[in-house]
Amino acid sequence: MSDLLALLMSYETLRVIWWLFLGVLLIGFAVMDGFDLGIGALLPVIARTDDERRVLINTIGPTWEGNQVWFVLGGGAIFAAFPLIYAAAFSGFFVALILVLFALILRPVGFDYRSKLPDPRWRSTWDWCLFVGGFVPALVFGVAFGNLLQGVPLRFDAEMRVFYDGNFFGLLNPFALVCGVVSLAMLAMHGAVFLQLKTVGELHARARRWQGIAALVYASAFAVAGLWLVLGIDGYRLVSFAGSEGASNPLAKTAVREAGAWLANYRAAPLLWLIPALGFAGAALAWRLGPRRPGWAFVASAVSVGATILTAAVAMFPFMLPSSIAPSHSLTVWDSTSSLLTLRWMFCMTVLFLPLIILYTSWVFRVMRGPVTLDDVRGSDAHY
Amino acid sequence: MISDTLVDLSRLQFAATALYHFLFVPLTLGLSFLLAIMESVYVMTGNPVYKEMTKFWGKLFGINFALGVATGITMEFQFGTNWSYYSHYVGDIFGTPLAIEGLMAFFLESTFVGLFFFGWERLSKVKHLMVTWLVALGSNFSALWILVANGWMQYPVGAEFNPETLRMELTSFAEVFFSPVAQVKFVHTVSAGYTTGACFVLGISAWYLLHGRHIAFAQRSFAIAAAFGLASVLSVITLGDESGYELGHVQKVKLAAIEGMWETHPPPAPFTVIGFIDQDNMRTNHAIEVPWMMGLIATRSLTEPVTGLKDLSAEHERRIRNGMHAYAALQQVRANPADAAAKARLKELSDDLGYGLLLKRHAPNVVDATEAQIALAVRDALPPVKPLFWAFRIMVGAGFFMLVVFVLALVSSSRRAIMRQRWLLKLAVVAIPMPWIASEMGWLVAELGRQPWTVAEVLPTWMSVSSLSVGDLVFSLCGFVLLYTALLVVELYLMLKFARKGPADVPGHPAAQASAPSIA
Numbered sequence A: 001m002s003d004l005l006a007l008l009m010s011y012e013t014l015r016v017i018w019w020l021f022l023g024v025l026l027i028g029f030a031v032m033d034g035f036d037l038g039i040g041a042l043l044p045v046i047a048r049t050d051d052e053r054r055v056l057i058n059t060i061g062p063t064w065e066g067n068q069v070w071f072v073l074g075g076g077a078i079f080a081a082f083p084l085i086y087a088a089a090f091s092g093f094f095v096a097l098i099l100v101l102f103a104l105i106l107r108p109v110g111f112d113y114r115s116k117l118p119d120p121r122w123r124s125t126w127d128w129c130l131f132v133g134g135f136v137p138a139l140v141f142g143v144a145f146g147n148l149l150q151g152v153p154l155r156f157d158a159e160m161r162v163f164y165d166g167n168f169f170g171l172l173n174p175f176a177l178v179c180g181v182v183s184l185a186m187l188a189m190h191g192a193v194f195l196q197l198k199t200v201g202e203l204h205a206r207a208r209r210w211q212g213i214a215a216l217v218y219a220s221a222f223a224v225a226g227l228w229l230v231l232g233i234d235g236y237r238l239v240s241f242a243g244s245e246g247a248s249n250p251l252a253k254t255a256v257r258e259a260g261a262w263l264a265n266y267r268a269a270p271l272l273w274l275i276p277a278l279g280f281a282g283a284a285l286a287w288r289l290g291p292r293r294p295g296w297a298f299v300a301s302a303v304s305v306g307a308t309i310l311t312a313a314v315a316m317f318p319f320m321l322p323s324s325i326a327p328s329h330s331l332t333v334w335d336s337t338s339s340l341l342t343l344r345w346m347f348c349m350t351v352l353f354l355p356l357i358i359l360y361t362s363w364v365f366r367v368m369r370g371p372v373t374l375d376d377v378r379g380s381d382a383h384y
Numbered sequence B: 001m002i003s004d005t006l007v008d009l010s011r012l013q014f015a016a017t018a019l020y021h022f023l024f025v026p027l028t029l030g031l032s033f034l035l036a037i038m039e040s041v042y043v044m045t046g047n048p049v050y051k052e053m054t055k056f057w058g059k060l061f062g063i064n065f066a067l068g069v070a071t072g073i074t075m076e077f078q079f080g081t082n083w084s085y086y087s088h089y090v091g092d093i094f095g096t097p098l099a100i101e102g103l104m105a106f107f108l109e110s111t112f113v114g115l116f117f118f119g120w121e122r123l124s125k126v127k128h129l130m131v132t133w134l135v136a137l138g139s140n141f142s143a144l145w146i147l148v149a150n151g152w153m154q155y156p157v158g159a160e161f162n163p164e165t166l167r168m169e170l171t172s173f174a175e176v177f178f179s180p181v182a183q184v185k186f187v188h189t190v191s192a193g194y195t196t197g198a199c200f201v202l203g204i205s206a207w208y209l210l211h212g213r214h215i216a217f218a219q220r221s222f223a224i225a226a227a228f229g230l231a232s233v234l235s236v237i238t239l240g241d242e243s244g245y246e247l248g249h250v251q252k253v254k255l256a257a258i259e260g261m262w263e264t265h266p267p268p269a270p271f272t273v274i275g276f277i278d279q280d281n282m283r284t285n286h287a288i289e290v291p292w293m294m295g296l297i298a299t300r301s302l303t304e305p306v307t308g309l310k311d312l313s314a315e316h317e318r319r320i321r322n323g324m325h326a327y328a329a330l331q332q333v334r335a336n337p338a339d340a341a342a343k344a345r346l347k348e349l350s351d352d353l354g355y356g357l358l359l360k361r362h363a364p365n366v367v368d369a370t371e372a373q374i375a376l377a378v379r380d381a382l383p384p385v386k387p388l389f390w391a392f393r394i395m396v397g398a399g400f401f402m403l404v405v406f407v408l409a410l411v412s413s414s415r416r417a418i419m420r421q422r423w424l425l426k427l428a429v430v431a432i433p434m435p436w437i438a439s440e441m442g443w444l445v446a447e448l449g450r451q452p453w454t455v456a457e458v459l460p461t462w463m464s465v466s467s468l469s470v471g472d473l474v475f476s477l478c479g480f481v482l483l484y485t486a487l488l489v490v491e492l493y494l495m496l497k498f499a500r501k502g503p504a505d506v507p508g509h510p511a512a513q514a515s516a517p518s519i520a
Helices: A002-008 A011-032 A034-046 A050-060 A064-081 A083-092 A094-116 A120-150 A174-198 A201-232 A261-268 A270-289 A294-316 A340-367 A374-379 B004-045 B048-082 B084-118 B125-154 B173-177 B180-210 B215-250 B252-259 B293-299 B309-335 B340-361 B371-380 B385-414 B422-430 B434-448 B470-501
Strands: A154-156 A162-164 A234-240 A254-259 A319-321 B159-162 B167-170 B271-278 B283-290 B453-455
Touching: A011 A034, A011 A064, A011 A174, A011 A294, A011 A340, A034 A050, A034 A064, A034 A120, A034 A174, A034 A201, A050 A094, A050 A120, A050 A174, A050 A201, A050 A374, A064 A083, A064 A094, A064 A340, A064 B048, A064 B084, A083 A094, A083 A162, A083 A319, A083 B048, A083 B084, A094 A120, A094 B048, A094 B470, A120 A174, A120 A294, A162 B084, A174 A201, A174 A270, A174 A294, A201 A270, A201 A294, A234 A261, A234 A294, A254 A261, A261 A270, A261 A294, A270 A294, A340 B084, A340 B167, B004 B048, B004 B125, B004 B180, B004 B215, B004 B434, B004 B470, B048 B084, B048 B180, B048 B215, B048 B470, B084 B125, B084 B159, B084 B167, B084 B173, B084 B453, B125 B173, B125 B180, B125 B453, B159 B340, B180 B215, B180 B385, B180 B422, B180 B434, B215 B252, B215 B293, B215 B385, B252 B309, B252 B385, B271 B293, B271 B385, B309 B340, B309 B371, B340 B371, B385 B422, B385 B434
Parallel strands: none
Antiparallel strands: A154 A162, A234 A254, B159 B167, B271 B283
8 A cells, every 4th residue: 555655656657647637637628618719719600690699608608717727727737747848838939828818818808898888899899809719729729739749949058048949930830730720620619519508599500510610620630730740740759868757857868859759659559549539539429419419429529629639648758848959958747847745745736626626617517507598698687 | 148128028027917917806805705795694684685785796896807817817827938947946836836726716716706697597595605605715715825826935935956957846835835924925915805895895885875876785885895894904904014023034125125224223123104215325315213113013022123224235245155155066066966065065055046146147157256246246136125115105004094994984884974974985985096006016015025036035036037039028018018908998997887887777687676674
């Protein structure tokens, strides 16, 4: 028992656990806030009148705020568990992240202020804000992943100050843009599936149509990105490092950039190929289940979202933030974590609070279950 | 390399975004509690006027909450975007309370705030009340963890420098959490939030009473706000005094700067009420002093001295010279990790390593700093005294002004004399901005008083920034200021519009009903 505890609480295990936790938080964000973002991006095409837009906004109105915390918590958890990645990634992607923040800042205000005044110009301004607040982050997160897979031009000096030798426009390369399309289409699909749970009639039919379009775009873009990654994107490989229990100093290792290195994990454990397969299968299943069992369709679509993110994460493991200009300065799960003590504290806190969060979030969704109709938004003041 | 312009712009951006964020946070803290109190009264008495109060003040709460969340998102990521060396150097400690804030508090608050607005028709009375309390609890826990993080920046305990990773690492989570600075700051800050909520409700209710509108509603709101406000403002002032006592022990420089105290007085030291600060010549002109008072506040004794800035500067010089040796030892350890003697010396001197880093701005290699460069670093080691001196006095003045308003309001409303005392109602309206002035000044005192450090005596602000270009900063700073200002204008417009409309005109809300008292 105490051996098991010692193993569980060892630096190596905790590092892997924290890699998994980060995945859980990221997937939690993509699954929970992903449909809010997707619905924001679909707002102009699915809802045509003011009342229809109010229905769409109210399908997520009571819960989006809690969902967004997955993103904030993701930021906090990277800070606490992977401070080097928090420091390097966010300052490296500076302009992109600031743009995402601008877009996300528009969301709370859009939701809360939009329906407070009847003026059509006022409302359409906020509708555009909600669209930008959904579309931009959904696209940029994919673009960011596309750049992670290629490696980013970062390096450290001897005092561990991080430098980034690229610019914003360098992020907008073709491969990254394909990844951006993957994530945008994926979240739009996820949003359209959620809408089918929460709407009736004409809106429901339009959501169904857009689920199909988004799923097709997602599947094609995911396939293109996958093939491109296999054929044309160099991966990174650890040559030597201080060991999985070593101090968190990324300069104490050597790594190289190498064709095919991102497939190494898949070759070593071919079962992992199930993960990308689940991405496609989830999307297809969500389409089939959509009309009859929207609840299960949502689960299938969530699986697709999670599998897509995992596909990239598993390819890169143990790399988390590879450096294209100095591969040995890349950040990996073995050399960019917090100290053992911090990982332990954060582990205990997460194990304590994450189940609670899931419990009360489920309760809130249960209370707010059932579709939102046009009559609801016209008749009640408990709506935006 | 790091330029002074980059550092100044980064600081300006942080100050701007934090000060904007802090316009909304105190009201969220205070109003959420007031809503919970009002709704509790509703559930206990069944009197629908209290439900109407909860809904109406809840509407204003929502308008404010949206911007609190919007400006808060930036804060969670800004350490990484703009303060990447800071994030690397102290993330091992500082990131933890931030992440726990998300896990324990922000999730709770945000998940239930939607249900507060949308759940009236779907939840039983008691369940809805529980939701409201959870929102209040969440926002208060949130403040707790943020102030644990901030308290650590002011007084970094429970951590030590690790030469292998070149950063500070956690040694005791309990010390970080139970840090006296963090705990005092927490209670001081949430009390300031309660005061803000109370002042807001008191002022708007007074405005209705002045205009003869929503009398029953406004009188009840006024009474609750007066009682809650008096308790809160007393707590703010007491805890403010308590932080003065803490400062006397752990942040001597901040205390002396707030007081414009250059010389160490024979105890008990006097308190300077007003004076004109001359930092270049290290003196305060035309000072009006109250004898003994400073000594009593800072040491609670008549015999302990309060150290002045000149003596503290001499202490800084000694520690900067020590810091040079610490930095030299660090370089030796890094060149040869097996060098036990250098390791031992680094450990012995590691408390002064931060002071060595103060030299980086003037002498990049630290160890070869000239006497002139050391003198510059000694000058840097003091915060800007004049703004601290005045910000503190404005904060305290606003605090005592509110104390007077709340005392008068409580006496008046308990004697049921409020409708006759129009001057008091006017005073309550005028007092609405006071808590915001006090909070913003309080932020300045706390954070400007910590300069030149991001983490006191550990990491200089100058070193903490990201390696960005000035162009990056111009883009982000202008973007934030424009966006936030536009949103603030919209928020104030909506706030005024809905406050003017009053409870009866909130869409869908029944007009102030003749409330049949029900016996529960």
